[in-house]
Amino acid sequence: QIVSTRNFSRTGVKMPAQPKEYGTTEPMSLNGPSDEDIAITQKLQSALEPFGVFETQDEKDHRAVVISTMNELVKNWIRDVVLASGHSAEVADHAGGTIRTFGSFRLGVNNKSGDIDLLILAPVYVNREHFFDSFAAILKEHKEVDDLNLVPEAYVPAIKLEFMGIEMDLLFAQLTQTSVSEDIELMNVDLLRNLDDKSVRSVNGCRVTDSLLGLVPNKETFRLVVRCLKLWAKRRMIYGNVYGYPGGVAWAIMAARVCQFYPNAAPAVVITKFFMIYKDWDFANYEISLCPVENHPHGWRLPTNPWNTRDNGNDLMPVLTTSYPAINTCHNVIASTFEMLKREWRRGSVFFLSFDSLALSPVSVRSTSLVLLPLAIRFNPCLFVGLSAPLDPSLFFDGVSPRCPVGLLFS
Numbered sequence: 001q002i003v004s005t006r007n008f009s010r011t012g013v014k015m016p017a018q019p020k021e022y023g024t025t026e027p028m029s030l031n032g033p034s035d036e037d038i039a040i041t042q043k044l045q046s047a048l049e050p051f052g053v054f055e056t057q058d059e060k061d062h063r064a065v066v067i068s069t070m071n072e073l074v075k076n077w078i079r080d081v082v083l084a085s086g087h088s089a090e091v092a093d094h095a096g097g098t099i100r101t102f103g104s105f106r107l108g109v110n111n112k113s114g115d116i117d118l119l120i121l122a123p124v125y126v127n128r129e130h131f132f133d134s135f136a137a138i139l140k141e142h143k144e145v146d147d148l149n150l151v152p153e154a155y156v157p158a159i160k161l162e163f164m165g166i167e168m169d170l171l172f173a174q175l176t177q178t179s180v181s182e183d184i185e186l187m188n189v190d191l192l193r194n195l196d197d198k199s200v201r202s203v204n205g206c207r208v209t210d211s212l213l214g215l216v217p218n219k220e221t222f223r224l225v226v227r228c229l230k231l232w233a234k235r236r237m238i239y240g241n242v243y244g245y246p247g248g249v250a251w252a253i254m255a256a257r258v259c260q261f262y263p264n265a266a267p268a269v270v271i272t273k274f275f276m277i278y279k280d281w282d283f284a285n286y287e288i289s290l291c292p293v294e295n296h297p298h299g300w301r302l303p304t305n306p307w308n309t310r311d312n313g314n315d316l317m318p319v320l321t322t323s324y325p326a327i328n329t330c331h332n333v334i335a336s337t338f339e340m341l342k343r344e345w346r347r348g349s350v351f352f353l354s355f356d357s358l359a360l361s362p363v364s365v366r367s368t369s370l371v372l373l374p375l376a377i378r379f380n381p382c383l384f385v386g387l388s389a390p391l392d393p394s395l396f397f398d399g400v401s402p403r404c405p406v407g408l409l410f411s
Helices: 035-051 057-084 089-095 103-107 128-141 197-213 219-235 248-261 267-278 335-352 362-367
Strands: 098-102 116-122 145-151 158-163 166-174 383-387 406-410
Touching: 035 219, 035 267, 057 089, 057 098, 057 116, 057 128, 057 158, 057 166, 098 103, 098 197, 103 116, 103 197, 103 219, 103 248, 116 128, 116 197, 128 145, 128 158, 128 166, 166 197, 197 248, 219 248, 219 267, 248 267, 267 335
Parallel strands: 116 166
Antiparallel strands: 098 116, 145 158, 158 166, 383 406
16 A cells, blocks of 8 residues: 555656657646655555545455455346347357456545446347346345345446445446456447447446546556545545545546646645646636546447537636546535635645645644635535435435435535
């Protein structure tokens, strides 16, 4: 879990003769970290450890077993569906099928209690109705499954569950191939051709995550920065799409852009620059994009246009995904939450700018940057409205599961 100082030196990361360029603009600085930057980064990491942002090796190994077990469950289910459809055993054996991780786990920034986002990639014989019918029935009877919740009508349909002690969101995509191999290449844009909209949105979760990792200069730096920012955003209660704030992917894209600006900097420096940049960023005229927006492929197109200023010029906070078709991950941000974000970036810039004078510890971090400020103090006056209902899935709306308490705040 420790960010290795071997990647850093007094003169910075050793650069190749012709360094790879990242982002849509030139870097703001190519300077490497000083000894002080490295020392502060190590203090920051130590200060974050008590918050559960790093997993032990045993916890990592358990997640690997969970994913492998789910993969076998999926493969056996797909084979059974193909056979039940009247195809031969040879066709069923050849059909394959696999799963892919995406989101925070795939980026390597999940915390101890984080869930796993999984995409099931099925051959043409298996459809979404099978997913919510026969596969859900298998999960319901499985001894390692708890808290099963089907959300077929969501924008991205999913099955939410706890499997072997780990929370999961399962997405499904029906591909056009008769056989889906373990090593299928998802970054090939032609894979999206002739897929239904829900499958496209599901597959793009993986495509965005995989492409994002290839757009950061130093993955180790990026991961520590994202871990810190996610913890900060959650503690400051400005995290989550359903609340009108950036979600995990959006925070990761914003962090990656600052990594591109400072490709050789230590994580502590990148975090400081994050707040200094975004507190003054002109979102009305400059979107956050890690790469040029990809246009429609030659000869075919999806119904959805990639993000553009003509169609999406009213977006308050454009933070764009990295694969076709590019979308704004912060389309749900509204005026009030946008103002709150800017306020918190200004506040964060004051604290993190003083990194060099901080004796960082879990206590100092908790009492300054990551303090969980009561809503009644942040919004005055305010009115809380609590909602409750029986644990009946038919009463849940838009994917809200029994694990998610629902509340409204008016100020």
